[in-house]
Amino acid sequence: MAIETTGSVSGVELTNAAPTDPSAFLIEPPRARTKRTGRKSRTNFEMLAWLFMRLSGVVLVFLVLGHLIIQLVLDGGVTKISFAFVAGRWASPFWQGWDLLMLWLAMLHGANGMRTVINDYAERDTTRFWLKVLLVTATVFTVLLGTLVIFTFDPNIS
Amino acid sequence: MSTPTIEDAPQAGNPHSAGLDAAESGKVELITITVRIRRFNPEEHPDAVWVDYQLTVDPKIRVLDAINTIKWEQDGTLTYRRSCAHGVCGSDAMRINGKNRLACKTLIKDVSPEKPITIEPIKGLTVLKDLVVDMDPFFQAYRDVMPFLITTGNEPTRERIQSEEDVQRFEDTTKCILCAACTTSCPVFWNDGQYFGPAAIVNAHRFIFDSRDEGAEQRLEILNDRDGVWRCRTTFNCTDACPRGIEVTKAIQEVKRALVTRRF
Amino acid sequence: MPAGTLYRGREGMWSWVAHRVTGVLIFFFLFAHVLDTALVRVSPEAYNSTIATYKTWPVNLMEYGLTAAILFHALNGLRVIAVDFWAKGPKYQRQMLWTVVTVWVVLMAGAFYPILQETLRNWFG
Amino acid sequence: MQVHKYDTVIVGAGGAGMRAAIESTKRSRTAVLTKLYPTRSHTGAAQGGMAAALANVEEDNWEWHTFDTVKGGDYLVDQDAAEILAKEAIDAVLDLEKMGLPFNRTPEGRIDQRRFGGHTRDHGKAAVRRSCYAADRTGHMILQTLYQNCVKEGVEFFNEFYVLDLLMADVDGVKRTAGVVAYELATGEIHVFQAKAVIFASGGNGKFFKVTSNAHTLTGDGQAAAFRRGLPLEDMEFFQFHPTGIWRMGILLTEGARGEGGILRNKDGERFMEKYAPVMKDLASRDVVSRAIYTEIREGRGCGLDGDHVYLDLTHLPPEQLDAKLPDITEFARTYLGIEPYTDPIPIQPTAHYAMGGIPTNVQGEVLMDNDTVVPGLYAAGEVACVSVHGANRLGTNSLLDINVFGRRAGIAAAEYAATADYVELPENPESQVVEQLERIRNGNGSERVSDIRSELQQSMDTNSMVYRTEATLKQAVADIAALKERYKHISVMDKGKRFNTDLLEAVELGNLLDLAEVTAVSGLARKESRGGHFREDYPTRDDVNFMQHTMAYREVDADGNTSIRLDYKPVVVTRYQPMERKY
Ligand SMILES: Cc1cc2nc3c(=O)[nH]c(=O)nc-3n(C[C@H](O)[C@H](O)[C@H](O)COP(=O)(O)OP(=O)(O)OC[C@H]3O[C@@H](n4cnc5c(N)ncnc54)[C@H](O)[C@@H]3O)c2cc1C
Ligand code: HEM
Numbered sequence A: 001m002a003i004e005t006t007g008s009v010s011g012v013e014l015t016n017a018a019p020t021d022p023s024a025f026l027i028e029p030p031r032a033r034t035k036r037t038g039r040k041s042r043t044n045f046e047m048l049a050w051l052f053m054r055l056s057g058v059v060l061v062f063l064v065l066g067h068l069i070i071q072l073v074l075d076g077g078v079t080k081i082s083f084a085f086v087a088g089r090w091a092s093p094f095w096q097g098w099d100l101l102m103l104w105l106a107m108l109h110g111a112n113g114m115r116t117v118i119n120d121y122a123e124r125d126t127t128r129f130w131l132k133v134l135l136v137t138a139t140v141f142t143v144l145l146g147t148l149v150i151f152t153f154d155p156n157i158s
Numbered sequence B: 001m002s003t004p005t006i007e008d009a010p011q012a013g014n015p016h017s018a019g020l021d022a023a024e025s026g027k028v029e030l031i032t033i034t035v036r037i038r039r040f041n042p043e044e045h046p047d048a049v050w051v052d053y054q055l056t057v058d059p060k061i062r063v064l065d066a067i068n069t070i071k072w073e074q075d076g077t078l079t080y081r082r083s084c085a086h087g088v089c090g091s092d093a094m095r096i097n098g099k100n101r102l103a104c105k106t107l108i109k110d111v112s113p114e115k116p117i118t119i120e121p122i123k124g125l126t127v128l129k130d131l132v133v134d135m136d137p138f139f140q141a142y143r144d145v146m147p148f149l150i151t152t153g154n155e156p157t158r159e160r161i162q163s164e165e166d167v168q169r170f171e172d173t174t175k176c177i178l179c180a181a182c183t184t185s186c187p188v189f190w191n192d193g194q195y196f197g198p199a200a201i202v203n204a205h206r207f208i209f210d211s212r213d214e215g216a217e218q219r220l221e222i223l224n225d226r227d228g229v230w231r232c233r234t235t236f237n238c239t240d241a242c243p244r245g246i247e248v249t250k251a252i253q254e255v256k257r258a259l260v261t262r263r264f
Numbered sequence C: 001m002p003a004g005t006l007y008r009g010r011e012g013m014w015s016w017v018a019h020r021v022t023g024v025l026i027f028f029f030l031f032a033h034v035l036d037t038a039l040v041r042v043s044p045e046a047y048n049s050t051i052a053t054y055k056t057w058p059v060n061l062m063e064y065g066l067t068a069a070i071l072f073h074a075l076n077g078l079r080v081i082a083v084d085f086w087a088k089g090p091k092y093q094r095q096m097l098w099t100v101v102t103v104w105v106v107l108m109a110g111a112f113y114p115i116l117q118e119t120l121r122n123w124f125g
Numbered sequence D: 001m002q003v004h005k006y007d008t009v010i011v012g013a014g015g016a017g018m019r020a021a022i023e024s025t026k027r028s029r030t031a032v033l034t035k036l037y038p039t040r041s042h043t044g045a046a047q048g049g050m051a052a053a054l055a056n057v058e059e060d061n062w063e064w065h066t067f068d069t070v071k072g073g074d075y076l077v078d079q080d081a082a083e084i085l086a087k088e089a090i091d092a093v094l095d096l097e098k099m100g101l102p103f104n105r106t107p108e109g110r111i112d113q114r115r116f117g118g119h120t121r122d123h124g125k126a127a128v129r130r131s132c133y134a135a136d137r138t139g140h141m142i143l144q145t146l147y148q149n150c151v152k153e154g155v156e157f158f159n160e161f162y163v164l165d166l167l168m169a170d171v172d173g174v175k176r177t178a179g180v181v182a183y184e185l186a187t188g189e190i191h192v193f194q195a196k197a198v199i200f201a202s203g204g205n206g207k208f209f210k211v212t213s214n215a216h217t218l219t220g221d222g223q224a225a226a227f228r229r230g231l232p233l234e235d236m237e238f239f240q241f242h243p244t245g246i247w248r249m250g251i252l253l254t255e256g257a258r259g260e261g262g263i264l265r266n267k268d269g270e271r272f273m274e275k276y277a278p279v280m281k282d283l284a285s286r287d288v289v290s291r292a293i294y295t296e297i298r299e300g301r302g303c304g305l306d307g308d309h310v311y312l313d314l315t316h317l318p319p320e321q322l323d324a325k326l327p328d329i330t331e332f333a334r335t336y337l338g339i340e341p342y343t344d345p346i347p348i349q350p351t352a353h354y355a356m357g358g359i360p361t362n363v364q365g366e367v368l369m370d371n372d373t374v375v376p377g378l379y380a381a382g383e384v385a386c387v388s389v390h391g392a393n394r395l396g397t398n399s400l401l402d403i404n405v406f407g408r409r410a411g412i413a414a415a416e417y418a419a420t421a422d423y424v425e426l427p428e429n430p431e432s433q434v435v436e437q438l439e440r441i442r443n444g445n446g447s448e449r450v451s452d453i454r455s456e457l458q459q460s461m462d463t464n465s466m467v468y469r470t471e472a473t474l475k476q477a478v479a480d481i482a483a484l485k486e487r488y489k490h491i492s493v494m495d496k497g498k499r500f501n502t503d504l505l506e507a508v509e510l511g512n513l514l515d516l517a518e519v520t521a522v523s524g525l526a527r528k529e530s531r532g533g534h535f536r537e538d539y540p541t542r543d544d545v546n547f548m549q550h551t552m553a554y555r556e557v558d559a560d561g562n563t564s565i566r567l568d569y570k571p572v573v574v575t576r577y578q579p580m581e582r583k584y
């Protein structure tokens, strides 16, 4: 159990008696950390993701808080929001750009955050995998849909 | 630093502070405490159970002393690890009143003895019996970061020269006693034991920032892994738990920044 | 089997729990929000009628909650970034958290009327 | 039962064991068996430093160091060994530095050195800075550094394996080493390790005292195993009492505290060491200081309500210096006494600290079965061994040195021996003695409790075999131990299981402590003189005519199976320094 071997165990005459303890009766953590020789990712994906969370976070502070102030606080709060209000805003490329950037950053930031959460809590590899498939699908769908809406918005639709 | 020579006149009757008087009075007001221990012995029962022990003790003793008293006088089957009894060997990390601590560095009076004192094994490692957990995954993560000095070229005949400032750069993380209090306080580690954990990172830090070492690049690469430093969510549980007062989170952040600056 | 006790983490742990919960919450909201906004491509009526439900008091209250979540997440996110990039960040993380909480409380108090004015007017005239 | 086969087996993963392992792993297939995870060995508790005449901060040389070691040991030191110790000290420190040990540095970036008790320039002229240190956690750094290098070298560890027996076999009339028997704590399984060479590095046995700086686990298992197999134990009556243990707890406050300028004071605030050691004062050797403290206490100048301790005063030192050089011990004072060493003196009393005696070896680390015959294949190093470089009293910082110098030597010697030697056939049922011992304890249903016997043993040793001893107290100790040994036959343990049965192991360890305490008391009773750590009030002077020799204690078993201790003596190796009166 507590034998620390680094090389291969070339133990001679290991008369391995049957283990004396019912190992089924251990209180085990979800997944024990195993010997991880030679598993190196050699990519910077995790680091870039980490950096992205921080960079996007900083930008989002302005975008999201600005958005909230405009939508919920300034002249009349939610009450003012209507098709016409949206139409008015998206007439300007500035607001189009704002919302587009916000959409992309927030979705990517949120999706990456959700990825972390899934990695943390999903216990089995298959569960992880399917949850991530779901996450990616939902994210791609939302981002594309949102982008489409912003660009193809037609104030004269009826 | 030079050692001042002191030939000062004897200070007749040192001024005594209240703290010293209290420490010296030797006056012992015994109190009765309840120690509630999460026991688990798979040879007898597949489930863990909470067991209460009552004992009368001097509140200034260590929690470890209380546990020893239980083992020696009430229940010899109680199992835990201990050795040095003064916080330098790292054997007796356990969860006392919900927090990771060393039982030998925690005094009864400091863990609200008026209520039952709960004691559980540290979290996230396989519990083998009572407070004894399987330390192998913990040491495996430690070994994985190459915790030894890596140098190239010929060894000097005398010592390597290193300034005191360069020593100070990593001094904090050399204090680690591998007690696992930090790693097993980390919420990320509890989720799945795959995260390297703060202790391994602390020990990597100890070498990455040692001016004599030339293996920083390799160690950083290892910690750049999916289960490396990037999993840390800065929850500071490790820093709060470290009995050696190591600024664990700070060390982790320094490793993260070293990884970032290395690339850009 | 009697469970172990809850780990008694301190500010750092609880702020992280809150950050995670708010993050997930916002993500799901954002998802819904993009969908409802997409209704502008369907017709003004469809959009306006959905938005109308936003103006009812339960949704209005949720909106306030959502703002609280976003605001906490944003402020604490800045704290996390400071911990990451400012050498003294880890040392002052606790003070920064209390600052975050204070600013958050102040801002949420400030946003109380503007966001909930509709509901408040309906209720109290 | 499992059988393993290794060239070299090392028992113990403290400083000595791991230093040996680093050498022997490079040269032979080595297994290290340790009852604790390596980094939990008590070497990690050492604080003050490691001596070496590096002369980094002031003039110094190994010859002075040799002299100090001999004088510190009250001339009971084998001088050839002391010379090796002092000479190889320099490389031992440099090797550790090269392995990565973060020593404190001088402004030039060299290894810094500080003063320590008994270390002098030019044969006692003044205190010299000889101790290389890393704050007040030198032992911790040594232990960590050695473990790190074991990881690097790929040393095979068997953690939480208790070695309980030494296997020897007669080959053509010569007793040779066959291996060891170990008990795996996790499973309760017995493992037999067949080995060509075995190195004992299992540390000290201070746990038979109550007030001690030693860990719960320092129970002398190695000494006891060798002793039971008929090997002698040398100089066991010499036990060092460190002057500054935390009052009543025994937790050590390093001598480095006095090296940094700390002062011992009695209840009148008087710096009493000036009376006892006019030159070295607080930095006289440990036996001298410990006796001085007890003299103060006995003469009514002790502090506190019971007048049973004195003060270690650090209050005049700048807080920055305390933080930089003595962070851990000041923290101990805060944690365990609740006092602030910046402003308050620390209550201290002498604490049982170090066994000068142990398994006799020569300078290669080879174990001796009598005054000069080597046991082929058996080695010992560290506190378990007696080379003897410490004689009657060890100088501070010489033990960390000892474990490195002689750990290395033993590692090399054992591996080289293993390279040429053959395995010795294991005896029939090699595990029988251990199995029988364990079963007896496990199945015992007597009414005696291990902890009661242990605490009575500790109490008796503290009362009768401490700093001051007399015929009467030692006789009392012998009698107490005999009675306790009788009671030990009727113990029972509560835990009958296999997995992590520490209850059982504590009982085994108590058996070892009883045996070793007996040897200590019996050896002390016979030594009718005062020398170093052994002070007899009834014979207060050193007697070089009769006792300038090492005690060798053997276990004798008569036809009826009764055991007794036979004492023999071995001459001291004297090369350069003739015994002189010892003054500090
Ligand atoms: C508090 C303190 C402070 C000290 N400070 C200093 C100092 O400043 N300078 C100095 O020079 N010296 C100092 N010393 C002395 C010195 O530290 C020790 O003598 C030395 O470290 C002993 O090392 P070791 O390797 O022989 O034994 P240890 O480090 O005690 O190691 C013993 C090893 O043996 C193993 N073991 C024991 N029994 C068994 C068994 N039955 N089966 C398997 N394995 C077993 C243990 O697991 C452990 O790994 C100090 C000692 C103490 C107690
Ligand atoms: C408003 C400005 C925002 C800032 C400053 C910000 C900042 C951060 C930061 C720094 C992290 C990383 C935390 C860590 O690594 O421990 C993070 C995580 C996260 N964020 Fe944001 N964020 C913002 C907005 C958002 C939005 C709009 C969403 C949702 C779409 C979101 C969802 C998440 C999620 C799900 C996580 C992962 C939480 C975790 O792993 O514990 N964030 N945020």
Ligand code: SF4
Residues within 6 Å of the ligand: B090, B175, B176, B177, B178, B179, B180, B181, B182, B183, B198, B199, B202, B241, B242, B243, B244, B245, B246, B248
């Ligand atoms: S960093 Fe602190 S808590 Fe973690 S293992 Fe080291 S000493 Fe223990």
Ligand code: F3S
Residues within 6 Å of the ligand: B182, B185, B186, B187, B188, B189, B197, B198, B231, B232, B233, B234, B235, B236, B237, B238, B239, B248, B249, B252
């Ligand atoms: S507890 Fe864990 S999340 Fe990071 S700050 Fe410490 S490693």
Ligand code: FES
Residues within 6 Å of the ligand: B081, B082, B083, B084, B085, B086, B087, B088, B089, B090, B091, B092, B093, B102, B103, B104, B105
């Ligand atoms: S027993 Fe050594 S750290 Fe607590």
